[in-house]
Amino acid sequence: MKFKKTLAFAQQLDKEDKLAHLRNQFHIPKDKDGNDWLYFTGNSLGLQPKATKEYINQELKDWANLGVEGHFEAKNPWLNYHEFLTDKMAKIVGAKPIEVVVMNTLTTNLHLLMVSFYRPTKTKYKIVIESDAFPSDRYAVQSQLKFHGFSEDDIIEWKPRKGEELLYIEDLEEIVATQGDEIALLLIGGVNYYTGQFLDIKKIAAIGHSKNCIVGIDLAHGAGNIQPNLHDSNVDFAAWCTYKYLNSGPGSLAGLFVHEKHSKNKELPRFAGWWNHNKATRFNMRQPFDVMEGAEGWQLSNPPILSMAAIKASLDLFDEVGFENLREKSEKLTGYFEFLINEINSDDIKIITPKNPKERGCQLSIQVKNADKSLHKKLTENNIITDWREPDVIRCAPVPMYNSFEDIYTMISILKGLL
CATH class of the missing domain: 3.90.1150.10 (Aspartate Aminotransferase, domain 1)
Structure with missing residues (x-):
C-alpha cells in the first residue's frame, strides 16, 4: 500500500x-x-502475555494441592504436558506433530541433533555455516568437530560478497558443488540474527541433499516470526528458542524438529534418557531401551512444567489469532x-x-x-x-x-x- x-x-x-x-x-x-x-x-526477548501468570499459577496450585499426584490429576496432567504444546508449535513452524517436540534449550538441542546427524567419515566431515552465524552455533560446531577429531579449519563459511552484507544462494550452490564430497553437514540460521535476512530454507535443503549432505536449520530468529514450512522444506532437522517471538520468558525451553523421513529410523545414534523410551513401557523399569518414533525420540528428561506453562500461554494466543x-x-x-x-x-x-x-x-x-x-x-x-x-x-x-x-x-x- x-x-x-x-x-x-x-x-x-x-x-x-x-x-x-x-x-x-x-x-x-x-x-x-x-x-x-x-x-x-x-x-531478543518477547514481552510477557498477561495470561502467563494465570497459566503458571494453575500449575503451582496443582503442585500445592496434589503433590506428586499432579502428574496424573492436575488440570493439565504433568506426565505428558509437552503434548499440549505439540500441535500448536507444529502449526507455527509448518511441521507435522510427529516432527516436533518442546524440550531443553536451543544449543543443547543442536548438540543432541548433531549426535544423530553429524556422522563424519575420513573423507566427508566438513561443516558449512554462515560466516556471521550466531556465536553459539559456531561454538557448537567447533566443539563437535573437535570431539570427532577434526579442527576449526574444517568449517566452511558461506560469506557475503565483498562490500555487501547479505548472502547469495548461488554462492552456497558453488560451495556445495565444488566441495560437497567433503561436506557432511550444513547448519544454517534460517533468519540471520545480524541482518534479519530470511534464507530460502527449501532451496538450502535441496542444495545440501544434492551432495548427500545433512541439512539443519537454526530458527532462533525465525520461529514465531516467519513461516519456515519445515516439513515441505525437507530439511533434516531444526531447532529454535521460544523466548523471542514466542514470548515464553527468559531462558525458556526450546523447540526441536526432525523430518518425518527419519521418524522410524531407530538405528540413528542418539543420547538416551527416560523420556525418549517407549511410553507404553517407560514405567515398567528395568526394560531394554526402546526409542520412541518421531521427534519425541530425542527427549531425555521429564518436562519442566512451569516453563512449559508459559509456552502454553503464548501458543494458545498464537493459535487463537x-x-x-x-x-x-x-x-x-x-x-x-x-x-x-x-x-x-x-x-x-x-x-x-x-x-x-x-x-x-x-x-x-x-x-x-x-x-x-x-x-x-x-x-x-x-x-x-x-x-x-x-x-x-x-x-x-x-x-x-x-x-x-x-x-x-x-x-x-x-x-x-x-x-
Whole structure:
C-alpha cells in the first residue's frame, strides 16, 4: 500500500488493524512517569502475555494441592504436558506433530541433533555455516568437530560478497558443488540474527541433499516470526528458542524438529534418557531401551512444567489469532517502518535487511555510519528499546502481537531528531 508520513496516517492504520486488541494482552514496560516504552526487541526477548501468570499459577496450585499426584490429576496432567504444546508449535513452524517436540534449550538441542546427524567419515566431515552465524552455533560446531577429531579449519563459511552484507544462494550452490564430497553437514540460521535476512530454507535443503549432505536449520530468529514450512522444506532437522517471538520468558525451553523421513529410523545414534523410551513401557523399569518414533525420540528428561506453562500461554494466543494473520500484519508493519526510515534520508544510517518482504521477518537492521554505539544509547535514554550488535547495527523488530503503527511513527520522529 502507499504509506504517508503523518501521525494521523499511523493512527488510522491502527484503527483499521484487526489485531490491534492483542497489545492489551501483553505487559508493556513503562518509564518512571508511567508511559509505555517503545519496545522493539521482541527479536531478543518477547514481552510477557498477561495470561502467563494465570497459566503458571494453575500449575503451582496443582503442585500445592496434589503433590506428586499432579502428574496424573492436575488440570493439565504433568506426565505428558509437552503434548499440549505439540500441535500448536507444529502449526507455527509448518511441521507435522510427529516432527516436533518442546524440550531443553536451543544449543543443547543442536548438540543432541548433531549426535544423530553429524556422522563424519575420513573423507566427508566438513561443516558449512554462515560466516556471521550466531556465536553459539559456531561454538557448537567447533566443539563437535573437535570431539570427532577434526579442527576449526574444517568449517566452511558461506560469506557475503565483498562490500555487501547479505548472502547469495548461488554462492552456497558453488560451495556445495565444488566441495560437497567433503561436506557432511550444513547448519544454517534460517533468519540471520545480524541482518534479519530470511534464507530460502527449501532451496538450502535441496542444495545440501544434492551432495548427500545433512541439512539443519537454526530458527532462533525465525520461529514465531516467519513461516519456515519445515516439513515441505525437507530439511533434516531444526531447532529454535521460544523466548523471542514466542514470548515464553527468559531462558525458556526450546523447540526441536526432525523430518518425518527419519521418524522410524531407530538405528540413528542418539543420547538416551527416560523420556525418549517407549511410553507404553517407560514405567515398567528395568526394560531394554526402546526409542520412541518421531521427534519425541530425542527427549531425555521429564518436562519442566512451569516453563512449559508459559509456552502454553503464548501458543494458545498464537493459535487463537492465526499465524497467517500475524504474518500479514507483520509485513505491513515492517513495510511502514522501512518507509519512514527511508524518508529520513540520512547518510548516517541505512537498512541492511532485504527489501523484499518475503526475504525478511519483522526485524530491520539499521547500520550506523562511524558507529560508536552513541545513537543506540540515546534511543534508550528516550525509552526506545532496541538492541545493539557489534560492530555497527541497531536491530529493531516491530512485533505484530504488541507493536502499533503509532509506536513506529513516534520512534522514527525521535530518531530523526537525534540524527
